[in-house]
Amino acid sequence: MAAEEKPTETETLIHGVTLAPVTETTKEITKDPTTEPTREPTTARTTEPVTEKPTQIITAEPTTEKPVTKETAVTVTVTEIPGPKVGWLTIISTPTGAEVTIDGKNAGLTPVTGREVGEGSHAIAVSLSGFETYHAEKSVAAGEQAAVDATLKEIVIPTTVPTTQVTIQPEPTVTPPPCIGCDKGWIRVYCNVNGATVSFDQLSSGCTIANGYCDTEVSTTGTAFKTFTVQKPGYEIFTGSVSSWPAKGQTVTLYSTLVPVQSSGNIQVNSQPSGAVVTLDGGTWQYTPATFTSASTGTHFLKITLNGYQQYGTSVTVSPGQTSTVNAYLTPNPPQPRTGSLNIVTSPKGADIYVDGTYYAESPFIVTNLAPGSHVLRMYKAGFDEYMSTVTVNAGQQTPVSYTFTPQRGPVGSLDVFSTPAGSAVYLDGNYMGHTPYGGSLDIPSVLSGTHIILLRQQDYNDYTQTVNVRSGEIITVSAQLTPNAPSPHPDTTGQIMVVSTPSGAELFIDNSFKGITPVTIPDLPAGSHVVMVRQAGYTDATQTVTVTGGQVTPVSLSLAPVPVTKATPLSMLSIISAIALAGLAMAFFAKRQ
Incomplete structure (x- = not known):
């Protein structure tokens, strides 16, 4: 009898998720040249039938040269495609x-x-x-x-209005004297951190945040507060203005956002295969395996690219003193013409387009060179509700996407962020939101009403910080003018190149070295002359020589031209007649010889 086979199990832990065990089983099959090989180790035997699962027994056909007289086993191992499910x-x-x-x-x-x-x-x-x-x-x-x-649905708590009991008194009616300070109202303060304390005009009186808010009872005829303060250890102190004073039985609502005191952690990035270019928040980059040290706490975005593979994007959260690990399994580019595209049109136009987390352009736009299958399309424009959907891309086809935005409603507003220079990383309350594009602005919709902190950051420039007060339904424009770092005794010997291409999604090579997928900003390039080339299947390469200046950003815009389609030239009538005549002479010649 055949020996019993024991499957082995392996577990994979990736991005904090324990994946289901993968069972590697030896199967017995007959080699068929028309069938693709299985990805599991396989065994072909000539032996008696066995009914045990998962083993499948196929008896080989006997030959006249070498009759089979005993059990023989041939094991063929097929390598499993790397990467978890x-x-x-x-x-x-x-x-x-x-x-x-x-x-x-x-x-x-x-x-x-x-x-x-x-x-x-x-x-x-x-x-x-x-x-x-x-x-x-x-x-x-x-x-x-x-x-x-x-x-999200806002929690609406009915305002409790004090009831007045009417007492019928006999004539004559005596009117009681007015009660000064008896009319009450309330001030409700919302905060993103429970346990924070609220005070007014630097007084000790106030309340403590629980379940996202707290109420303070005030006299409607008393002295109105001018400011309120929210604080908690480990967070920056928040101070805002009291916008209005409640009337009898009314509640005035105020909003606050606490930002953690800046601290840092690390990000470890691995990729399969290794040697990919990974950029952190569109700025600093390394080759995988990579470790970004002293990354600020909050949410960051990683883009991982490798020549010949689909780009990979993911967000990662950094906690103080901790190391966050990202394991990226890259997908090879499908052979041409097996890619597809998205033809995106919006009303109004000018919406920021992101596919699988990567910014491409403003609408209308055609996103090309996408692998067949599902992709996450995300679009947003300041003042309108955000759009996000999973779209399916088919090989060799262009999928149309048409969408009409609806105006934002509820307790949210929007930010429209410009910067000089472009290509600056934008952070909202410490969380990465994107980059200011070349020749445009970064739209940030669905921002909760209240006070927020905007931070813009770019290499070789000082950080730009601005506090903005967002109101429901409004669009706040932020125009950030970043100032270069103060000159040092030693001149800056590196600069940056910000490369955009038409169409976007092209592979970028600088001095014949792969650097990423457009649009992309490449920092830390030595000052001097560099050869920039972009490449995309179906288009001719575009090349430009640029000069990088130390401490500055050099914009580069390249347009790719489609490869001309070569059409077969139809045969002329004379050629056809000549070919028929030659064929006839050849047949006559062979007939004569016979």
Whole structure:
């Protein structure tokens, strides 16, 4: 009898998710040249039939030269394609900046982009102080890009109005003297951190945040407060103005956002295969395996690219003193013409387009060179509700996407961020939101009403910080003029190149070295002359020689021309007649010889 086979199991832990055990089993098969080989180790035997699973027995046909007289076993091992069975989740919310948990584990604040998860069903929770928690179950298949769009519902607590008891008194009616200070109102303060204390005009009186808010009773005829302060150890102190004073029985609502005191952690990035270019928040870059040290706490975005592979983008959350690990399994580019494209049109136009977390351009635009399958399309424009959906790209086809935005409603506003120079990383309350594009602005919709801190950062420039007060339904424009770092005794010997291409999504080579996928900013380039080339399948290469100046950003814009389609020239009538005549002479010649 054949020996019993024992499958072996291996577990993979990736991005904090324990994937299902992978069972490697030896199977017995007959080699068939028309069938693709299995990815599992296989064994072909000539032996008696066995009914045990998963072994399949096929008896080989006997030959006259060498009759089979005993058991023989030939084992053929086929290498399993590397990488766990995973998919990716992109989660957004209205308002933005909500806390996300996936299967009970913290995943950072919205927007969460390209978070790698094991295949199967996952429990999603999105919460924000002052709003009902959003719950959803999302099933993700292996290799699938899935999306969750959470619209949070504001918690509305009915205002308690003191009741007045009317007493009927006999004539004559006696009017009581007015009660000074008896009329009451309330001030409600919302905050993103429970346990924070609220005070007014630097007085000790106030309340403590619980369940996202707290109420303070005030006299409507008393002295109105001018300012309020919210604080908690480990967070920066928040101070705002009291916008209005309540009337009898009314509640005035104020909003505050506490930002953690800046601290840092590390990000460890591995890729399969290694040697890929990984950029942190579109700025500093390394080759994998890479470690980014002293990364500020909060949410960051990683883009991982390798020549010949689909680009990979994911968000990662950094906690103080901790190291966050990202393991990226890159997907090879499919052979041409097996890629597809998205033809995107919006009303109004000018919306920022992101596919799988990577910015491409403003609408209208055609996103090319996409692998067949599911992709997460995300679009937003200041003043309108954000759009996010999973779209399917088919090989060799252009998929049309047309969308009309709806104006934002509820306690949210928008930010429209410009910067000089362009290409600056933008952070909202410590969380990375994107880059200011070349020749445009970064739209940040669904920002909760209240005070927020905007930070812009770019290499060789001083950080730009601005406090903005967002009101419901309004668009706040931020125009940031970054100033270069103060000159040092030693001149800056490196600069940056910001490369955009038409179409975008092209592979970028600088001095024949792969650097990423357009649009992209490459820092730390030695000052001097460099050869910039962009390449995309179906287009001719575009090349330009640029000069990099130390401490400055050099913009480069390249346009790719489609490869001309070569059409077969039809044969002329004379050629056809000549060919027929030659064929006839050849036949006559052979007939004569016979």
